[in-house]
Amino acid sequence: MSRPGEAKLPHLFKPGQIGAFKTKNMIKYGACCVSNYNTRDGFITPRELARTRVIAGTGAGIITNQGAYPDPLGEGKAYFRQVALFDDKFLPQFETIAQYIHDNGAVAIQQILHAGRYGGIDLGYCIQPSVVPQTLPHFRPPRELSKEGIQDIVRQHAEAAKRSIRAGFDGTEVTSFMGYLLANFNSRFTNQRTDEYGGSVENRGRFMRELIDAIKQATPEHPLVIRLNGAELMDRWGGNSEDECFELMQQAVDCGVDMISVTVGWQEAPESSIGRDIPPGHWNYLSAKAKKMFPNTLITFGNRLPDPVMANQCIADGVFDFWEVCRPLLADPELIHKAAEDRLDEVRRCIGSLNCLSRLFRDLPYTCAMNPQLGHEVEPEYQITPAAVKKKIMIIGAGPAGLEAAITARRRGHDVTIFEKSDRVGGNLHGYSTNDLARPDDLISVINYYRTMIGKLGIEVRFNTEANAKFMRSILHQFDVCIIAAGARTDLGYYRHVPGHERMVDALDVARGTAKPGKRVVMVGAGKIGLTLAESLAKQGHQVTLVEEAKSIASDVMPSFKWRHSAWVEELDIKTLTSTTLVGMDDEGALVRNNKGEETRIPADTVVVSGPRKANHDLFNDFLWMIDELHGAGDAVIPRGLDASIHEGFRIGVRI
Amino acid sequence: MLDRHQPMFADMVPGASVGLVRREGSGIQPGKHVGGLASAGGEIPMMLWTVVDGGMVASLVQFRGLADIKVDLLLVVGDRAVGNLATASAEERMPMLKRLIRSGDVLFFVFRTKFELQDAGYEDFLDTLGLAFLGACR
Secondary structure, three states, X not given: OOOHHHHHOOOOOOOEEEOOEEEOOOEEEOOOOOOOOOOOOOOOOHHHHHHHHHHHOXXXXXXXXXXXXXXXXXXXXXXXXXXXXXXXXHHHHHHHHHHHHHHXXXXXXXXXXXXXXXXXXXXXXXXXXXXXXXXXXXXXXXXXXXXXXHHHHHXXXXXXXXXXXXXXXXXXXXXXXXXXXXXXXXXXXXXOOOOOXXXXXXXXXXXXXXXXXXXXXXXXXXXXXXXXXXXXXXHHHOOOOHHXXXXXXXXXXXXXXXXXXXXXXXXXXXXXXXXXXXXXXXXXXXXXXXXXXXXXXXXXXXXXXXXXXXXXXXXXXOOOOEEEEOHHHXXXXXXXXXXXXXXXXXXXXXXXXXXXXXXXXXXXXXXXXXXXXXXXXXXXXXXXXXXXXXXXXXXXXXXXXXXXXXXXXXHOOOEEEEEOOOOOOOXXXXXXHHHOOXXXXXXXXXXXXXXXXXXXXXXXXXXXXXXXXXXXXXXXXXXOEEEEOOOEEEOHHHHOOOOOHHHOEEHHHHHHOOOOOOOEEEEEOOXXXXXXXXXXXXXXXXXXXXXXXXXXXXOOOOHHHHHHHHHHHHHOOXXXXXXXXXXXXXXXXXXEEEOOOOEEEEEOXXXXXOOOEEEOOHHHHHHXXXXXXXXXXXXXXXXXXXXXXXXXXXXXXXXX | OXXXXXXXXXXXXXXXXEEEEEOOOOOOOOOOOHHHHHHOOOOEEEEEEEEEOOEEEEEEEEEOOHHXXXXXXXXXXXXXXXXXXXXXXXXXXXXXXXXXXXHXXXXXXXXXXXXXXXXXXXXXXXXXXXXXXXXXXX
């Protein structure tokens, strides 16, 4: 423990052991989901290798490589570009990955992922213990596995495990997370069999026991990790109770698994498990229970536990042995090193936006809102390299796009100055984050990160400075490059024709706290800004009615978070009128008209308008003939949101 | 209820259909095991919503188990949920159905793929009911 942060987090950074393999610390990189970076027929690509090289260098003591499907038909294949391990032809790239991991002094574990109910992505069906129809349209119609089929799958897992070891991995992992084949056998929801594989917990666990036995026999000298639900969150569907989940863990322990990774939830569970609305540490009790019940088996855990300080305390308290971490390392692959070097204030936190998963379920490669380089590690254009020509860069706007552009350009050696019209950094994210019901701290952490980095990188920010043509003339020829990252505003002009429009209040002013709405509020626009603000106001005791021109609300919300807004709107009793337009305002409230032409008067003290949004384009014309290079980034180009702003800011910063 | 919420079905193609069966008392639900649907025998009544030109119509047909099912989506409604829906006002019924789905009192199954459902115009319908159209891992 030579680095200053290691002494502060001694439990996390102490050496450990799994099977015969020593680990440099108590951190396990979890296999996360899959990246969808690979070929359609299961071969690992250079893109994947480049990403994995970064993962191998995260500093975790154990690195789990993403799940490979073990069967040639692809019944176990869950994702469009998932890697395969059913044949030796796939081995060369696995050998490279194992080498990357060993080069970084970590223990290499290969996950084997048969998706069962969520598999057969290229087929017209999936296989399950019993025919239980799908609850999510993304997945395939079910077929029941025969006993011969079960034995084939057990054999395929053992062969995939042997192949992993031959590729140089130190051990293997089998996963039931989050509702894959192993979970399908274990759960009452999907296992309705009447033979020896169904019925009692003992029988439902038979497949798991056979799987463990087969892998242990095939690779006796190598550790086996099993990922099992501590809670399925499927009780309402007839899934396992927590007690049953722990009975199944007991079976795995009795079979001699080396480590249990405790997980939470199924894909189709009606509740969140890892989203931003779940507070960090919420599920720790499951891990603590597992550690208490199975003191002689290694327990690893990390669901919604993104903070190394919390993880260190959990290990000290006996909640788990290894911190299993994945998404926080996608957001910031340097997280562990920053913790070890006592630089936690520089960490780019995972904010639980679930951009990664939203894309996977649209059959796209995963990306990260916070880390624009994720998935582009193989591309030189995404690497921060010294600029060939050092330039003086001015950035208009200290929102996420401008800040990301600033720190990226500064890292390349450019001289950067930010001009911000308000007195603080963060732009509209500031108002948005303070009204976010899910977890304001996550979004505020984005602002804090940028504030820290501009300080550490010595970037000058001139606050209370509005950039306009006159200002530009006053600094003419002082800068080589201008990046306009001035964000977007509410397009109040859109309502110019509406009688009483002068009474409208801008949602951004309410979000910033510069306008105070009355008790009864009509919120016009039910996109993410309108929704977030409406929810926040309703929670503060305002009576809120949402009016949306489109057929449904939340059209610009991340798919994995849409349902949450929908639920909040109901919980907070926010009345919602869709396919409805604002046609007038007066002392009494708002007059709206639906798509059938029916008009309704909504009593209100304040009419707040949150959309449409308009990019702050004006400066492009004003500055066009005043500076050598002129670029735009983020919502100033097209109003979108945080991830587009960060990514675009980075892309500009890395290329200038 | 169907008339009141006609916009939900506006994009759905003629022939698109949703079935509703009662959960209890039908013999198809052994305990909490919803998978029991798969082995349901005999015939029980099923409410069938079918899209026709100009809207959605309701009819009563026989449910003979999953092997024979001809609907795109199936809602399995518990007795308590049936009672709640029956006594709710027309305006309250759809929000209530959403809540009952989320609470697990109404179970929901799909028999078509994502693309088939998209092609058949189901996105608004599923959205309105608060159902995740894709995977959720949330």
